[in-house]
Amino acid sequence: MLHDVEAVVLVGGKGTRLRPLTLSAPKPMLPTAGVPFLAHLLSRIREAGVRRVVLGTSYLAETFSDHFGDGSALGLEIEYVVENEPLGTGGGIRNVYKHLSADDVLVFNGDVLAGTDLTAVVDTHRRTKADATLHLVRVQDPRAFGCVPTDDDGRVTAFLEKTEDPPTDQINAGCYVFRREVIESIPEGRPVSVERETFPGLLSSGARVSGHVDVAYWRDMGTPMDLVRGSADLVRGVAPSAALPGPTGESLVLEGARIHPTARVAGGTTVGRNVTIGKGARIEGSMLFDGAVVGDNARVLHAVVGAGARIDESALVSETVIGDRAVVGAHCELRHGMRVWPDVVLPPHGIRFSADV
Incomplete structure (x- = not known):
C-alpha cells in the first residue's frame, strides 16, 4: 500500500x-x-x-x-x-x-x-x-x-x-x-x-x-465517443473503478428511472436519474443524463443524451452527442459524430442520413 x-x-x-x-x-x-x-x-x-x-x-x-x-x-x-x-x-x-x-x-x-x-x-x-x-x-x-x-x-x-x-x-x-x-x-x-x-x-x-x-x-477521454466507450467499459467492469454507484453489468440504472418492460437497454448503458425510456426503445452502450426522455421505438446507439434532452418516437441517434434540453423530433436520424447543441429543437422528420431505397 x-x-x-x-x-x-x-x-x-x-x-x-x-x-x-x-x-x-x-x-x-x-x-x-x-x-x-x-x-x-x-x-x-x-x-x-x-x-x-x-x-x-x-x-x-x-x-x-x-x-x-x-x-x-x-x-x-x-x-x-x-x-x-x-x-x-x-x-x-x-x-x-x-x-x-x-x-x-x-x-x-x-x-x-x-x-x-x-x-x-x-x-x-x-x-x-x-x-x-x-x-x-x-x-x-x-x-x-x-x-x-x-x-x-x-x-x-x-x-x-x-x-x-x-x-x-x-x-x-x-x-x-x-x-x-x-x-x-x-x-x-x-x-x-x-x-x-x-x-x-x-x-x-x-x-x-x-x-x-x-x-x-x-x-x-478526449472526445465524446471516448467518453461514451469509457463509460460503457466502467459499467461493464472492463475498466476498474470503486466509485461505480451500482453493480457492473449491461446497464447502470440510477434512482427514479422508468424503463418500459419492452425496451432493451444494454452494452454498458448508463440510465440517469429520472430518465424515461418508452415502449420498444433500444439503447445500446450509451449515456442518458438525468431527466432525459427516449420515446417509443426510438434507438440510441453509442451516444450521449444530455440532461433533460428528448429523443422522440422512432428517432435514431447513433454515435451522436445531444446537448442538455435539446429535442430530436420523431423519425429524425442522426449519425456519425453529429452534435446537437443544448436547447436546439429538431422538428419531426427534420433530418435523416439514410440513403433512399
Missing part, C-alpha cells in the same frame, strides 16, 4: 471537444458511469493506499471543491491549488510543489481512464532508483500517439512525435512518478510541457527516467 506516496491530479481543462454536451461542466466533472469522471480516478488512488491528493486546476476550480470538499467522504485528504493562468502539464506539476511533502509523488492527467496497478508503477520507480518513471501502455496502433521506446534495462531512451512508422508500440499513458526534488527543478511560473520539455530535459541531463510497461486498460 502506498501510504508514503502523495498524488497530484491535473484537472480543469475546458474540454472544448465536449462543449456541445453542456456549457458549464469541466471535462473531469462530466457524469461518467453515474458519477463525475474524476471520481473513478480518485477511487483508484484511494484503493492503492494513497491518502493525500493535490488537485491542480486553472478552470472552474470551485466546481471540484464544491463536489469533493476535503475528500473525507472518499477516504482522502484533498487540497486544491489554482493556477492564475494555464501552465501546461509540467508547469502545473511545478505549481503544486510547495504543497508536497512525500519523497515520491504520483502524477496523473485527469482526463485519462486507466487500470494499471499503481503499486507496481511505484515499485518500478523505486527498484530502478529512477528520478522519474512513466507508465507506458502498449497499444495496437501507436501511429496516433507519440511513442516512448525503452532499452533492455527499462530506461526510457527517447520521446518521439507521431509517425506513420513508429519504432515501438509503447505510448505515454499519462501517469508518472517523480522524486519530489525533480519537481522542484521544473521552471516555475511559466508554461512547461512535461512531454516536450521536462522529460527530454531529464534525459539530456543524464537523469534516470524509467518506463513501467504493461497492457492494462487505457483510454484517453
Whole structure:
C-alpha cells in the first residue's frame, strides 16, 4: 500500500471537444458511469493506499471543491491549488510543489481512464532508483500517439512525435512518478510541457527516467465517443473503478428511472436519474443524463443524451452527442459524430442520413 506516496491530479481543462454536451461542466466533472469522471480516478488512488491528493486546476476550480470538499467522504485528504493562468502539464506539476511533502509523488492527467496497478508503477520507480518513471501502455496502433521506446534495462531512451512508422508500440499513458526534488527543478511560473520539455530535459541531463510497461486498460477521454466507450467499459467492469454507484453489468440504472418492460437497454448503458425510456426503445452502450426522455421505438446507439434532452418516437441517434434540453423530433436520424447543441429543437422528420431505397 502506498501510504508514503502523495498524488497530484491535473484537472480543469475546458474540454472544448465536449462543449456541445453542456456549457458549464469541466471535462473531469462530466457524469461518467453515474458519477463525475474524476471520481473513478480518485477511487483508484484511494484503493492503492494513497491518502493525500493535490488537485491542480486553472478552470472552474470551485466546481471540484464544491463536489469533493476535503475528500473525507472518499477516504482522502484533498487540497486544491489554482493556477492564475494555464501552465501546461509540467508547469502545473511545478505549481503544486510547495504543497508536497512525500519523497515520491504520483502524477496523473485527469482526463485519462486507466487500470494499471499503481503499486507496481511505484515499485518500478523505486527498484530502478529512477528520478522519474512513466507508465507506458502498449497499444495496437501507436501511429496516433507519440511513442516512448525503452532499452533492455527499462530506461526510457527517447520521446518521439507521431509517425506513420513508429519504432515501438509503447505510448505515454499519462501517469508518472517523480522524486519530489525533480519537481522542484521544473521552471516555475511559466508554461512547461512535461512531454516536450521536462522529460527530454531529464534525459539530456543524464537523469534516470524509467518506463513501467504493461497492457492494462487505457483510454484517453478526449472526445465524446471516448467518453461514451469509457463509460460503457466502467459499467461493464472492463475498466476498474470503486466509485461505480451500482453493480457492473449491461446497464447502470440510477434512482427514479422508468424503463418500459419492452425496451432493451444494454452494452454498458448508463440510465440517469429520472430518465424515461418508452415502449420498444433500444439503447445500446450509451449515456442518458438525468431527466432525459427516449420515446417509443426510438434507438440510441453509442451516444450521449444530455440532461433533460428528448429523443422522440422512432428517432435514431447513433454515435451522436445531444446537448442538455435539446429535442430530436420523431423519425429524425442522426449519425456519425453529429452534435446537437443544448436547447436546439429538431422538428419531426427534420433530418435523416439514410440513403433512399
